[in-house]
Every structure is written in structure tokens, then in C-alpha cells.
Amino acid sequence: MSTLLEVSGVSVTFDGYRAINNLSFAIGEPEMRAIIGPNGAGKTTFMDIVTGKTRPDEGQVIWGEKNESLLRKSEAQIVQAGIGRKFQRPTVFEEQTVYDNLQVALRKDRGPLAVLLDRPTKADRDRIEELAGEIGLSDHLDTIAGTISHGQKQWLEIGMLLAQEPRLLLVDEPAAGMTKEERDHTTDLLKEAAKTRAVVVVEHDMEFVRRLDCKVTVLHEGSVLAEGTLDHVTADQRVIDVYLGR
Incomplete structure (x- = not known):
């Protein structure tokens, strides 16, 4: 497994508060x-x-086989390089169908003229149906996105990110507000995605993290406090003191 993203000695201060303090972090692919x-x-x-x-x-924030600096790229260029991010609250086009949401997210030329002249191909339709199957929304392709459940909106947004074919997926608290069944499906969805790409999940739900069955990084005061399996880090007295013991 080769290193895809390497964050090295990164610090950032906001109004005198050091939010990130000499942080180093690396993730491979997949x-x-x-x-x-x-x-x-x-x-x-x-x-x-x-x-x-x-x-x-x-x-430094170094990306990919060419060791490119992400700090020299704009937000749009970082997306184009293959990094997708899902925020905690789902952001989908609520007045459009599930199908339309997935279609607009497909990785294609998005220049003004290309968008104006875009017509979905058979390959596009096949990919949309494939994505819908992966996220569990095959029966909802014609449903208006604003009418599906919170959990289904989360899956749709993950599907929209997967449609962009990212090499790294950053996912913020995907289990928040979900039923147990929805959380279980979300776990399966993310684990499947991680077979072919890097997936980083920020989460507070320890049972959800346990089901992910992956390496865990514990942050505290902007630095890595501990790293390893969930059992390893939750047995660390420092982690208990600053996080689990609260």
C-alpha cells in the first residue's frame, strides 16, 4: 500500500489559538x-x-505519486486532483430527483459549454444505476431528494462523491442522526468504498468506529495523541483522560 496523502509538521493558529499543532498524518491507498x-x-x-x-x-501537505503540494492548489484543483469531502449535514439538491443528483455529480468536463451541451450517455445511465445500487437507493431514483429520509440523504451525498471518482474520501460524522439499521448500512457502504480508495471518517460514535474495523487516529489539541486499533487507543490512559473519561 503506497502513501496517498502525507501531512507533515502542519500548524495553524486562529486569533492566537493553535488549532493544529505540528500535526503529522499519513494515509495509504486503499x-x-x-x-x-x-x-x-x-x-x-x-x-x-x-x-x-x-x-x-x-x-507540508503532500499528495499522490508525484508528491504534489496541496498547499499550492485551489479548493477546486484539490477536488479535481481526487479529494472528495462529505460534511456532517447532507447537502443534496432537494428539489431534484435522486437520479438527477447522481447525474450532476458524475466526473465529466464541467466547463460552461460542456455543461450546456451535456446529454447523458448510456455509460452515464449505467454508472448512475450502479451507484444507486451501491448506496442502496435503486428503488428511489425517481424520488425527489428532499422527500427521502435523513439517512438516505447521507447515502445520496456519499454516492454523489463516489460519482466524482475520488481517490480520497473525507467523511464527517456520517452516523449522526441515523437509526441503527442506517448506521449499519453506512458502515458497509464506507468499507466497500475503502477497498478501492482511501477513506477517512471523523466520528464520535465508538460502536460505529468499531464496525469500521480499521486503524484509529486520536487527535487532541491539534496533534496525534495515539494511533492503532480501537482497542489499543481506548486502553491508552491519555485517551481515557482527555476523551473517553468525560
Whole structure:
């Protein structure tokens, strides 16, 4: 497994508060990784840095086989390089059908003229049906996205990200607000995705993390506090003191 993303010695300060403190983190391809930690640990800021939303004060963020610096790329260029991010609240086009949401997300030329002249091909339709099957929404392709459940909207957004064919998927608290059945399906969906790409999941639900069955990175005060299996990190007294013991 080769290293896909390497964050090295990254720090960032907001109004005197150091949100990320000399953080180093690496993930391979394919790989599943869970990130846990207390509020304020730097989990969201870490994702903001990787996706170009926040620029660090120091350090490097290196991407892919060519060892490209993501810090030299815009947010749009980072997406084009193969990094997809799912925020905690699902953001789908609620007045459009599930099919239309998946169609608009397909990885294609998105220049103004290309979008204007775009007509879905048979390959596009086959890919949309394939994605719908993967996310469990095959029976809802003609359903208006605003009418499906919260969990189904989460799956649709994951499907929209997969449609972009990212090499790295960043997913923020996907289990929030879901039923147990929805959480189980979401786990299966992410584990399947991680067979062919890197998937980083930020989550507070320890049972959800356990089902992911992957390496866990614990952040605290903007740095890596512990890393290893879930059993390993949850037995670490430092992790108990700053996170689990609360």
C-alpha cells in the first residue's frame, strides 16, 4: 500500500489559538482510517487544510505519486486532483430527483459549454444505476431528494462523491442522526468504498468506529495523541483522560 496523502509538521493558529499543532498524518491507498477526539481537537480543521479551505502557518501537505503540494492548489484543483469531502449535514439538491443528483455529480468536463451541451450517455445511465445500487437507493431514483429520509440523504451525498471518482474520501460524522439499521448500512457502504480508495471518517460514535474495523487516529489539541486499533487507543490512559473519561 503506497502513501496517498502525507501531512507533515502542519500548524495553524486562529486569533492566537493553535488549532493544529505540528500535526503529522499519513494515509495509504486503499485504506480506511477513523479519526476520533474531543471537540476542539482539530478534526475539522485537519479536513479544512487537506481540502484547501484553510491554509496552515507551516508544514507540508503532500499528495499522490508525484508528491504534489496541496498547499499550492485551489479548493477546486484539490477536488479535481481526487479529494472528495462529505460534511456532517447532507447537502443534496432537494428539489431534484435522486437520479438527477447522481447525474450532476458524475466526473465529466464541467466547463460552461460542456455543461450546456451535456446529454447523458448510456455509460452515464449505467454508472448512475450502479451507484444507486451501491448506496442502496435503486428503488428511489425517481424520488425527489428532499422527500427521502435523513439517512438516505447521507447515502445520496456519499454516492454523489463516489460519482466524482475520488481517490480520497473525507467523511464527517456520517452516523449522526441515523437509526441503527442506517448506521449499519453506512458502515458497509464506507468499507466497500475503502477497498478501492482511501477513506477517512471523523466520528464520535465508538460502536460505529468499531464496525469500521480499521486503524484509529486520536487527535487532541491539534496533534496525534495515539494511533492503532480501537482497542489499543481506548486502553491508552491519555485517551481515557482527555476523551473517553468525560
